[in-house]
Amino acid sequence: MSSSAGHRRFAAAWDWLARHESARERRLRARLAGQASGRVLEIGYGVGSNWPHLPAGVEYVGIEPDPYMRERAVRHRPADRSLDLRDGDAQALDFPDASFDTVIGTLVLCTIPDPVAALREIRRVLKPGGRLLFWEHVNARSRLGRIALGAVTPLWSRVGGGCHPNRDTLETIEAAGFAVHDLRIGRIGPLPSISGLARPVGVER
Numbered sequence: 001m002s003s004s005a006g007h008r009r010f011a012a013a014w015d016w017l018a019r020h021e022s023a024r025e026r027r028l029r030a031r032l033a034g035q036a037s038g039r040v041l042e043i044g045y046g047v048g049s050n051w052p053h054l055p056a057g058v059e060y061v062g063i064e065p066d067p068y069m070r071e072r073a074v075r076h077r078p079a080d081r082s083l084d085l086r087d088g089d090a091q092a093l094d095f096p097d098a099s100f101d102t103v104i105g106t107l108v109l110c111t112i113p114d115p116v117a118a119l120r121e122i123r124r125v126l127k128p129g130g131r132l133l134f135w136e137h138v139n140a141r142s143r144l145g146r147i148a149l150g151a152v153t154p155l156w157s158r159v160g161g162g163c164h165p166n167r168d169t170l171e172t173i174e175a176a177g178f179a180v181h182d183l184r185i186g187r188i189g190p191l192p193s194i195s196g197l198a199r200p201v202g203v204e205r
Contacts, residue, residue, distance in 0.1 A: 010161035011047075011068035018049045025188070028195060029053050029106065032133045035197065038101025041125065043090040043118065044108030048073040051081065058102075061095075063088025066161070090118035098127045106135040107188075109169050111162040119176030123200050132178060135195040136169045137188050145192070170194055177201050 021029075033053035042050060045062035046069050054060060061084040064070050070085065077083060088094060090105075091114050103122045109115045122132055140146045149166040157164055173180060178198035186193045 006066040006068040007161040008068045010159070011066060011072055014069070014161070015047045015072045018047050021049070028135060028186075032106065032135055032195060033104060035131070035133055036102040036104060038127075039099065040102045040104065041093075041095070041100045041122075042104040043088075043122070044105065044111065045069075045073060045085070046107075048076045050104060050106060051076070051078055051083065054081070060084060061086065061100075063090065063093075065089055090121060092117075093121045093125050095125045097124055098130075100125050101127055101130050103130070103132045104134075105132065107137065109134070109136050109172070110164050110167055113162075115167065115169070115172050116176055119173060119178070123177050126200060130200070132173075132198040133196075134173065134198060135193065136167075137165055137191040137193045138169045139166045140192055149191075165191055173198055 029050055030053040033050040034055060036054055036058050039059045040054070040061065042060070042062040045051075045064045060082070063086050064073065065087060067087075070087065073085065077085075090108070090112055103126060105122070109118065112118045119132075126132070140149055146166065153164055153166045170180065170183070177200055179201050181197045181199065183194060183196040186195065
């Protein structure tokens, strides 16, 4: 169970931003969420932006630690889908080992205090052959860009729901025991981003 006090103002801002995503961002969500299959766990479902893109027939469980996000997500819950929505902490998942075929995480690893712990938990709950579908903004590749993101991170994280835009998330995913496939590099507004599919290393596909 999460103990998050939540971010009321950020949840309101995120709800507005989610409803005004670009067509490119919606296509990216559709490409990622559309690959989900079997029993699906979404970490940090926010206001439910990925729900319209889930394939029919998946068994969906979503966790979200922020009560204000959960409150807003309920307003967007589709009537034609069965969604198991829970409070939860990705750093300590309350699920048995090897219990999900797919884990989805979009724009969430930047907000988790210990992303390595969360990724190790994701690896634990994935079944053999399971997949992590991710979309994250990441640190800049240039020296100047990294300096700039490092400088704005303290203020950004306070107003942005704990977001750290200067994380080297690709390296973190790989360090947690995943091999990354279909990596795509892009941008979210001014921020560099990555998206793709990751599988646990040493697990048969």
